[in-house]
Amino acid sequence: xxxxxxxxxxxxxxxxxxxxxxxxxxxxxxxxxxxxxxxxxxxxxxxxxxxxxxxxxxxxxxxxxxxxxxxxxxxxxxxxxxxxxxxxxxxxxxxxxxxxxxxxxxxxxxxxxxxxxxxxxxxxxxxxxxxxxxxxxxxxxxxxxxxxxxxxxxxxxxxxxxxxxxxxxxxxxxxxxxxxxxxxxxxxxxxxxxxxxxxxxxxxxxxxxxxxxxxxxxxxxxxxxxxxxxxxxxxxxxxxxxxxxxxxxxxxxxxxxxxxx
Amino acid sequence: xxxxxxxxxxxxxxxxxxxxxxxxxxxxxxxxxxxxxxxxxxxxxxxxxxxxxxxxxxxxxxxxxxxxxxxxxxxxxxxxxxxxxxxxxxxxxxxxxxxxxxxxxxxxxxxxxxxxxxxxxxxxxxxxxxxxxxxxxxxxxxxxxxxxxxxxxxxxxxxxxxxxxxxxxxxxxxxxxxxxxxxxxxxxxxxxxxxxxxxxxxxxxxxxxxxxxxxxxxxxxxxxxxxxxxxxxxxxxxxxxxxxxxxxxxxxxxxxxxxxx
Numbered sequence: 001x002x003x004x005x006x007x008x009x010x011x012x013x014x015x016x017x018x019x020x021x022x023x024x025x026x027x028x029x030x031x032x033x034x035x036x037x038x039x040x041x042x043x044x045x046x047x048x049x050x051x052x053x054x055x056x057x058x059x060x061x062x063x064x065x066x067x068x069x070x071x072x073x074x075x076x077x078x079x080x081x082x083x084x085x086x087x088x089x090x091x092x093x094x095x096x097x098x099x100x101x102x103x104x105x106x107x108x109x110x111x112x113x114x115x116x117x118x119x120x121x122x123x124x125x126x127x128x129x130x131x132x133x134x135x136x137x138x139x140x141x142x143x144x145x146x147x148x149x150x151x152x153x154x155x156x157x158x159x160x161x162x163x164x165x166x167x168x169x170x171x172x173x174x175x176x177x178x179x180x181x182x183x184x185x186x187x188x189x190x191x192x193x194x195x196x197x198x199x200x201x202x203x204x205x206x207x208x209x210x211x212x213x214x215x216x217x218x219x220x221x222x223x224x225x226x227x228x229x230x231x232x233x234x235x236x237x238x239x240x241x242x243x244x245x246x247x248x249x250x251x252x253x254x255x256x257x258x259x260x261x
Numbered sequence: 262x263x264x265x266x267x268x269x270x271x272x273x274x275x276x277x278x279x280x281x282x283x284x285x286x287x288x289x290x291x292x293x294x295x296x297x298x299x300x301x302x303x304x305x306x307x308x309x310x311x312x313x314x315x316x317x318x319x320x321x322x323x324x325x326x327x328x329x330x331x332x333x334x335x336x337x338x339x340x341x342x343x344x345x346x347x348x349x350x351x352x353x354x355x356x357x358x359x360x361x362x363x364x365x366x367x368x369x370x371x372x373x374x375x376x377x378x379x380x381x382x383x384x385x386x387x388x389x390x391x392x393x394x395x396x397x398x399x400x401x402x403x404x405x406x407x408x409x410x411x412x413x414x415x416x417x418x419x420x421x422x423x424x425x426x427x428x429x430x431x432x433x434x435x436x437x438x439x440x441x442x443x444x445x446x447x448x449x450x451x452x453x454x455x456x457x458x459x460x461x462x463x464x465x466x467x468x469x470x471x472x473x474x475x476x477x478x479x480x481x482x483x484x485x486x487x488x489x490x491x492x493x494x495x496x497x498x499x500x501x502x503x504x505x506x507x508x509x510x511x512x513x514x515x516x517x518x519x520x521x522x
Contacts, residue, residue, distance in 0.1 A: 018321060020324065031281035031282065052321055053318075060279060061285070064281075
């Protein structure tokens with residue numbers, strides 16, 4: 001509600017793993033969505049056990065949801081969602097219990113249409129303009145005009161990767177490849193590396209190395225331990241390795257534009 | 262944490278009933294308490310099913326609590342906690358599924374000790390002063406001095422009753438008898454009486470009548486539906502019947518002193 005994500009929009013919820021801080025908010029969220037008037041089906045995607053969790057809770061405390069809940073358990077890495085405009089892929093994270101990182105990838109969008117050029121070429125405004133964007137050429141009278149004369153190259157889609165909780169690992173580097181935004185576990189600072197290793201988390205420096213290796217464009221240091229009242233030292237250390245590192249707070253909003261970076 | 266209730270204090274959690282908005286916060290609370298360093302045993306008291314709920318959640322998503330959790334299921338009305346300084350009683354509320362209202366009642370405290378009077382009567386400061394408060398008389402030299410000469414009458418303890426969610430009912434009126442503070446379901450305004458009856462809630466006017474009948478000293482209108490952006494009309498209606506009605510927001514703090522009211 002605070003993020004104005006919309007109560008009744010098309011919506012999927014991705015659960016990384018079954019630790020309390022990543023799943024205990026779910027029943028309350030479903031309950032609240034129903035109370036606020038959601039009627040549209042909602043899909044929950046998560047590791048094995050997520051269905052049992054939701055069904056067990058519902059057995060004892062009725063969710064009374066006014067909408068259908070689809071639950072899809074991810075059993076292996078790969079594509080978990082495929083829509084006309086985007087897909088979502090899962091990769092195995094490294095966290096002691098089964099845990100997945102997810103990447104949202106928009107499919108390439110048609111190039112930009114240049115109305116001035118089209119007019120100069122004598123193509124009348126109307127259905128032909130749309131056709132030029134969708135196909136490689138159109139016929140105008142007796143001339144065949146190539147789309148590339150008025151339509152720019154296909155534009156890359158946005159790619160956002162979410163990898164929490166996890167140690168740095170090759171599967172996440174691969175998943176995050178070329179992300180516009182990588183949100184990565186940065187639980188500890190470099191001095192607490194042993195702690196990070198023991199608890200299946202990463203240091204901010206390790207997150208920066210993952211961002212660098214995956215050629216991401218920006219890195220959000222995320223899931224920073226509450227023991228750091230001031231997280232700016234973690235940011236400073238990360239920036240030495242990957243300069244486009246940032247910190248985020250709840251409800252912060254980040255504009256992601258793959259054409260600008 | 263916000264209410265500064267203390268992480269490691271002696272603590273009991275009372276659950277009224279197994280509806281989502283009254284129980285879905287519990288696993289996260291236990292998880293956070295553990296994370297914040299609680300080591301002291303904690304007792305959870307609630308209706309039948311509360312143990313199964315906590316154990317089922319813990320089976321699928323480990324609570325990892327660093328403290329022992331005792332779960333006591335309330336099966337019938339009556340005293341559910343008995344401590345030297347206070348007791349807690351449960352009464353059956355009226356809400357469609359098993360639901361309990363709870364009353365916290367401090368036991369009477371010894372009367373106030375008047376040190377000036379004690380000195381005038383020649384009682385030396387020290388262990389005899391404590392004994393005067395605890396017993397009916399003390400011997401000072403050859404004299405026996407009655408406690409009532411220097412100690413006021415026993416002071417009543419605080420009584421706070423929490424009755425949410427519920428229709429108005431005799432069992433809650435009885436439980437709330439003489440409360441310094443009654444926190445009562447006031448989900449709807451008088452015009453939505455049918456809705457209140459259908460969903461097992463009370464109107465603010467009904468709550469005020471319960472407060473009046475139980476001779477409570479103050480009433481908190483509570484669990485007001487989110488559909489009322491402004492709850493002051495509910496307060497106005499309640500005050501016509503029970504003038505000591507108040508509204509409260511999250512984190513508000515109410516001083517309760519049975520000697521002042």
